[in-house]
Amino acid sequence: MASANPGVLLAVEGLTVRFRREQESFHAVEGLDLTVRRGETVCLVGESGCGKTVTALSVMGLLPRPAAEIANGRIRFDGIDLAAGAADYPPGIRGRRLAMVFQEPLTSLNPVLSIGDQIAEGLSFHQGLCARRARERACELLAEVGLSRPEQRLSDYPHRLSGGERQRVMIAIALACGPELLIADEPTTALDVTVQAQILRLLRALKEKRDLSMLYITHDLGVVSRIAERVAVMYAGEGVETGPAEEILRRPLHPYSAALLDALPGRGKRGRRLAAVPGAVPHPAARPPGCAFHPRCPYAEPACRRERPALIPLPRARAVRCPVTAATLGGKDAGR
Amino acid sequence: MTAFLARNLKRKLVTLFLVTVVSFLIIHLAPGEPAQVDPLNPKFTPEMVERFRRAFHLDRPLPIQYVLFYRDLFTGRSVSWKDNRPVLEKIGERFLNSLPLFAAGTLLTWTLAFPLGIHAAVRRGGFFDRGTAFFAYGFISLPGFFFAYLLILLVVNTLAVPVLGMETYGFEDAPVLYRLNDRLWHLLLPAGLGSATGIAVLSRYVRSQMLEVIHQDYVRTARAKGLPEETVLYKHALRNALLPFLTMFGLLLPGLVGGSVIIESIFSWPGLGRLAYEAILARDYPVILTLNFIAAVLVLLGTLLSDLLYAAADPRIRLE
Numbered sequence: 001m002a003s004a005n006p007g008v009l010l011a012v013e014g015l016t017v018r019f020r021r022e023q024e025s026f027h028a029v030e031g032l033d034l035t036v037r038r039g040e041t042v043c044l045v046g047e048s049g050c051g052k053t054v055t056a057l058s059v060m061g062l063l064p065r066p067a068a069e070i071a072n073g074r075i076r077f078d079g080i081d082l083a084a085g086a087a088d089y090p091p092g093i094r095g096r097r098l099a100m101v102f103q104e105p106l107t108s109l110n111p112v113l114s115i116g117d118q119i120a121e122g123l124s125f126h127q128g129l130c131a132r133r134a135r136e137r138a139c140e141l142l143a144e145v146g147l148s149r150p151e152q153r154l155s156d157y158p159h160r161l162s163g164g165e166r167q168r169v170m171i172a173i174a175l176a177c178g179p180e181l182l183i184a185d186e187p188t189t190a191l192d193v194t195v196q197a198q199i200l201r202l203l204r205a206l207k208e209k210r211d212l213s214m215l216y217i218t219h220d221l222g223v224v225s226r227i228a229e230r231v232a233v234m235y236a237g238e239g240v241e242t243g244p245a246e247e248i249l250r251r252p253l254h255p256y257s258a259a260l261l262d263a264l265p266g267r268g269k270r271g272r273r274l275a276a277v278p279g280a281v282p283h284p285a286a287r288p289p290g291c292a293f294h295p296r297c298p299y300a301e302p303a304c305r306r307e308r309p310a311l312i313p314l315p316r317a318r319a320v321r322c323p324v325t326a327a328t329l330g331g332k333d334a335g336r
Numbered sequence: 337m338t339a340f341l342a343r344n345l346k347r348k349l350v351t352l353f354l355v356t357v358v359s360f361l362i363i364h365l366a367p368g369e370p371a372q373v374d375p376l377n378p379k380f381t382p383e384m385v386e387r388f389r390r391a392f393h394l395d396r397p398l399p400i401q402y403v404l405f406y407r408d409l410f411t412g413r414s415v416s417w418k419d420n421r422p423v424l425e426k427i428g429e430r431f432l433n434s435l436p437l438f439a440a441g442t443l444l445t446w447t448l449a450f451p452l453g454i455h456a457a458v459r460r461g462g463f464f465d466r467g468t469a470f471f472a473y474g475f476i477s478l479p480g481f482f483f484a485y486l487l488i489l490l491v492v493n494t495l496a497v498p499v500l501g502m503e504t505y506g507f508e509d510a511p512v513l514y515r516l517n518d519r520l521w522h523l524l525l526p527a528g529l530g531s532a533t534g535i536a537v538l539s540r541y542v543r544s545q546m547l548e549v550i551h552q553d554y555v556r557t558a559r560a561k562g563l564p565e566e567t568v569l570y571k572h573a574l575r576n577a578l579l580p581f582l583t584m585f586g587l588l589l590p591g592l593v594g595g596s597v598i599i600e601s602i603f604s605w606p607g608l609g610r611l612a613y614e615a616i617l618a619r620d621y622p623v624i625l626t627l628n629f630i631a632a633v634l635v636l637l638g639t640l641l642s643d644l645l646y647a648a649a650d651p652r653i654r655l656e
Contacts, residue, residue, distance in 0.1 A: 060560055062556055062559055062560060064551075091562075092562075093562070094559075094560060094561075094562035095560060095561040095562025095563070096562055099560065100560045102553060102556070102557065102560075104553055107552065107553040107554065108553040108554055108556070108557045109554055109557065110554040110557070110558065110572050110575075110576070111554070111576065111650075111651070111652060112575050112576055112579075112649070112650060112651060113571075113572070113575070114651075121561065121563065121567070121571075122561040122562065122563070125561075125562070125563055125564075125567070126562065157651035157652070159651070159652045170557070173557070173561065174560075176561075
């Protein structure tokens with residue numbers, strides 16, 4: 001329990017995850033810093049393939065081995081080092097104090113086990129509940145995540161449930177043992193828009209009720225504005241900007257964050273063509289030299305092609321990995 | 337459920353009828369005729385051939401022959417043309433001989449292949465995985481009869497294990513325990529050999545199936561719950577990996593008749609496979625067609641059994 005900052009629940013410092021496939025080897029995540037404080041919702045934002053899910057899996061100790069490994073960095077959960085042993089994840093944390101909801105509710109539930117079984121087994125294992133008690137508890141959890149007729153649903157199999165219902169069951173599984181931190185990896189991406197809103201509301205309500213901390217992974221800035229207190233923006237495996245959600249949404253500093261916000265449809269932009277970020281996210285194996293974003297960046301300077309920028313701390317608990325905008329906008333911001 | 341069974345059985349009866357027609361036609365299309373098996377035999381005078389043909393209705397048109405044959409089959413009256421013994425009696429006797437061989441072989445195959453395959457999948461790329469892969473491919477590529485002779489040489493010369501037939505000649509009056517012991521020793525080599533290839537093939541299937549399932553999202557979910565690795569593997573992964581093998585299990589049934597002609601021939605095992613082989617050489621139509629009929633029934637029953645097992649194990653499958 002030797003945590004430097006008592007309010008910090010999850011602290012990721014300099015996380016680097018290496019993938020190896022036959023000949024090639026690359027860093028899917030490189031030098032990522034991330035903190036989640038108790039009771040806080042942090043959104044990890046970025047395009048597909050930028051390393052958000054790999055970060056989450058590293059925290060959960062679920063990286064696909066032996067292809068992926070944590071090459072560097074520390075992950076501490078309430079002062080416990082989660083990345084210390086290569087193979088041994090500390091017991092009593094995963095599924096109990098730390099839980100995760102995955103992106104694909106359709107394939108994340110075991111098709112041959114009833115959902116009651118799948119919720120109850122964690123309870124039996126972690127809390128030693130007898131079968132009857134675990135089932136009662138599973139029923140309460142199903143009611144809590146808003147599934148109708150929970151008693152009957154216990155003996156249903158996943159294929160009888162809709163996508164939204166399955167994600168509710170996944171949330172019930174994750175919350176079963178009363179975790180302190182919930183990692184939600186794009187939990188609404190695979191769902192219909194109306195269902196997305198319901199799941200988001202549910203997560204927000206559960207967070208309030210249970211005083212959860214949440215690491216919410218998304219590529220949707222619309223979601224960020226509804227749920228996040230703080231935001232970390234990732235690009236090509238690096239954290240490029242962190243700060244309070246309001247600040248970043250109102251005045252993004254990194255050109256990439258700004259481009260993402262520009263690409264978001266909104267009231268003020270009605271009738272206009274939506275801006276898109278030109279180009280594509282580079283594959284981590286082919287990361288450009290210097291700043292990884294410079295080929296797509298409208299503000300790129302010659303130095304950006306050569307030197308890899310460091311994360312520059314700014315006032316109001318913000319930080320940005322861009323010397324160009326930090327100097328202009330950040331300087332103004334700081335002087336205000 | 338009952339509706340499913342009724343519809344399924346009806347369909348299977350139609351299939352069975354078609355099988356009888358086709359197999360009957362194939363047998364009669366094949367060159368040669370029982371009456372002409374041994375044309376150089378001086379005892380086979382033309383009159384005898386004629387008498388033979390009449391006795392077994394071979395002078396009648398094919399449709400009549402078909403009806404007469406299956407009438408005899410269902411009333412239990414058909415006899416072997418070779419020795420005039422009732423076909424069902426011959427088959428029943430040989431079936432009892434084949435049964436222990438089949439049972440021992442199947443038991444060995446299915447009890448050994450699964451642990452081997454699962455273990456290899458879990459330690460993919462490790463010493464155990466490579467070792468079993470080496471032996472599996474060895475058994476698959478080595479012809480059974482060749483391997484059998486090697487083993488016979490080894491076993492007879494150095495271990496004095498009996499290898500010919502089902503029991504030692506002259507042991508019919510020995511005490512029960514002695515006979516049992518003797519029979520078990522005789523069973524060892526043919527059953528072991530018969531199952532070796534089966535174990536090799538099946539364990540590879542189990543391994544690849546297990547590997548596929550291990551990477552499914554729901555296995556990751558199980559891990560995320562913090563369950564012990566054994567629970568993740570044997571409850572969440574294995575249950576899904578086993579589903580395709582239920583289909584294979586139903587298709588074991590026809591093996592009761594097809595048996596293993598090669599193994600039975602090498603070890604002089606008086607089983608069904610050899611009976612069929614000898615009957616084909618002798619153009620003994622009633623025996624061939626009856627065995628064929630039984631095999632067809634077993635195949636159809638096997639697929640029905642597979643369907644039922646599958647529905648029982650996989651909640652996504654509903655029989656209707």
